[in-house]
Amino acid sequence: MDYQYARSLIEASLDPLVTINTDGKIMDMNDATAGITGLTREELTGTNFFDYFTEINKAREVYKEVFANGSVADSPLTLRHKDGKLTDVLFNGSEYKDDRGNVLGIVIVARDVTYQKRIASELLDAKIKAEKATIFAEDAQLKAESAAGIAKHATRIAEDAVKAKQQFLSNMSHEIRTPMNAIIGFTKVLLKTSLNEKQIEYLQAIKISGDALIVLINDILDLAKVDAGKMKFEQTPFKLASSISAMLHLFETKIQEKNLKLFKEYDNKIPEILVGDPVRLHQIILNLVSNSVKFTSEGAITVSVKLISEDKEKVMIEFKVSDTGIGIPPNKIDHIFENFHQATSGTSRLYGGTGLGLAIVKQLVEPQGGSISVKSKVGVGSAFSFNLHFHKTSENAASEIEIIERDVQVKNISVLVVEDIALNQLLMKTLLDDFGFDRDIAPNGKIAIEMMSLKTYDIILMDLQMPEMNGFQATEYIRQTLKSDIPIVALTADVTTADLAKCKSVGMNDYLSKPVNERLLYSKIVSFVSKHIDQSKSGETEQEDLFEKKYKYIDLDYLFHRTKSNKDLLIEMINLYLEQTPVLLAAMNEGLKNEDWGTLQAAVHKIIPSFSIMGISSDFEVLAKKVHEYAATMKNIIEVTDMIKKIETVCLNSCIELEQELNIIKLMKS
C-alpha cells in the first residue's frame, strides 16, 4: 500500500526521476524520464545513464561527486531526446543505502528548466534592450542639449548680425548721401549753364538717377531707425488740408506724363488745425501715392481723407489711396508690408523700386497707434487705407515759410557759410554767387566765430557736424557769449527730430535739409534777413533797456565747479577778488593819470585772469587785452581812457554782485 502510494507520487512528477546503480546503469525511472528521452522504460533500464546527456564527461563527474559528497544540488546539464531535442535540466542527486548502510546507487532528480531558461534569456534580452535604450536616451539628451546650445549661439549670432547690418546700412547710407548731395547739387548748377539739348538730356538723367538714389538711401536710413527704435514722432500743430494739397502737387507732372487722373476727396468736417507729425504723414501718403502712380498705367488715382470719429480731445481720420492699377494677387497680399518685398519678383524688374516703401509705411503708421489695410483685385486696382488719430488744438499752426519770390530791396546780403566739406563749400559758394549775395566760408565753428569779429554778417548757414567746433557749439557760443541774434540756419543731412530739437534749443532759427533746395535756400535767406532788419530797426531802444536791466556781470558756475561747491573756498576766493580788484583799479587809474604806461599795463594785465574765474563776459577780457596792447605802444590814449572806464564799471558792478553772492553763500552755510 505504502509502496503503491509512493510510486504514484513519483510517476506524477513532471521532473525526470532516475535511480542508478553503482556501475552507472539505470535501474528504475518515472514516466517523465521516458518522455524527455523519447525511449520506453524497457529500453532505458540497464543502459548507461550518462549516454543521454550532451556532455557525457560532465555528467559523469557530477555522478562521481554524488558518491564523493553524498549529494549534489542544482548542477546544470542538458538531456537529449532520441529525436535530438534538448532539455536543460538542473541535476540533483543523493545516495541511497540499504538497511545496513551499504551504498546501493543514487537517486537523481533532473529538473526541467527550459521554461526558466527561456524567461531568463528573455529577461536578459529585455535588460540589454533597456540598457541600449537608456544609452540612446542619454545620447539623445546630450545631443538635444548641445543643439540647444548651438541654437542659442546661433540666435546670438543672428541678433548680432542684425545689429551689425543696421549699423552698416545706417553708416553706409550716411556716407553715400554726402557725395550724392554734391553730385545732385552740381548737376543742378550745371543745368543752369548754357548747354545744348543733348547735354541737358544727359544731365537730367544724372539728376533723376541721383534723386532716386537719395530716396532709396533715405528709405534705408528710415528703416534702420525704425528697427533701432530711434524713430520719433513729433507733435506739432499743422494744417491737414493744405499739407495734403501741397503734397499731391508734387505728383502733378508725373500724373500728367502718364496720362492719369488724380481725384482728391476731402472731408470738410475735419478741424482745420490738428496736432501730429506732418513730416511723417507726408512720407506715408507720398509712399502710397507714388506706388499707385508707379503701378497704374491708365485710369485714376483717388486720395480720400475722411473724418471717422471725433470727441472733445481728438479725431480719428481715415486716409485712403486707391488706384486702377495692376493689383495684388491674393496669395501675396499678406507679404507686401514686409521689407524688400514686392508682390512678384518680376514686379521690380518691370516697375523698379526696392520694395521698401510699404514696409516703411507700416512702420510709420503702427507706432503712431494707427492701422493699415489693403484691398486689391488683380487687374482692377488696389486701395490702401490707414487710420490715424490726431489731437485737436486751439493753437495756430506753425506757418510754413512762404516761398518769397518778391524782388527784395536787401540786395547786399552777406552770408557766412560754416561747412567743413570742400565739395559742399563749393556748392554753397556757387549757389550764393548766383543769388548775388556776398559770402564767406568758414571750415568750422571756431573759425566762423573769429570771422564774425572781423566782419558783420546778415545770416549764418551752419553745418552741424564739423571738426574743432561743431554747429551746436558754435551757435551756443554766438548766442550765449557773443550775445548776437544773427539769424542762424542749420544745414543738415540727417533730419531726425532729435537733431531739430537740439537746433532749436541752442538757438538756431531754422534748418535746411541737404541736398539744399535752391529756391527754399533763397527764400529763407531773404525772409530771415528782411525780418531781422525790420526787427532791429523797431526793437533797438527797447532791447537796450532790457539789456541794462537784466544784465548780470558775473557767473559763478565756473568757480562753483572748480571748488566743487565748497562754500569756504568760494567765500575765500570771492574775498580775495574783492580785496585785490580795488587795488588794481586804483593802480590802473593812477597809471592813466600819471601817464605811467607800465603801471597801467601791469594793472590791466593782472585783472584779466580774474575775469574768466568770476565768469565775467569774455568781451571785457578782449577789451582789457586791447588796453594792454595799446598801453604797450602808448597809442590811442582817448580810446584807452574810454575802455578803462568800461573796465572799471564792469569790475565795480562785479564787486557789488559778488558781495551779494557772498552774503547768500554765507547764509546757505549757516
Next chain:
Amino acid sequence: MININNKHIFLVDDDAVHLRLLEIEFLQQTDYAIETFKSGELCIAALDKQPDIIVLDYWLDGIEKSAMNGIEVLDVIKTTYPNIPVIMLSSQDKIEVAINCMHHKAFDYVVKSETSFMKLTTIINHIFNVQKLEHNLNWYKSKM
C-alpha cells in the same frame, strides 16, 4: 606739513585770486605737496627746499615796482638749481613772451585761462615721466 613721498611743487603768482584758485585745484585733484608764494623774492628765499617743479608767473612786478619780474626769478632759480623744471604762466598769449621764457631755460609756457590747470597738470605729468625714464636710463647705463 610736507609729505616726503609726494612731489613738491611751488606756485608763484602775485595775483592772489588766480594763485588761490590754482592751489585749490591742485589740492583737490592731485596728491602733490603745494606751496604758494606771493612774490618771486619769497619763492627764492624758500628755494633750498628744492621743490620738484616751480610754476612761475611771468609778470610779478608792475604794481610793486621794486619786485623782481618773472624772468629775473627764473634766472636765479636756474643758476642755483639748474635741474628744477620751471613752467612759466602768463595772461599774455604772445609768442615773444613764450620765446623769451624758453631762452631763459623755462621748461614750458602756459597762458592763464580756464584750462590752464589742465595744461599744467599735463606738463607736470610729462616732466615726472621724463625724469623717471632718465632715472631708469642712468641706472641701466651704470649697469652696463
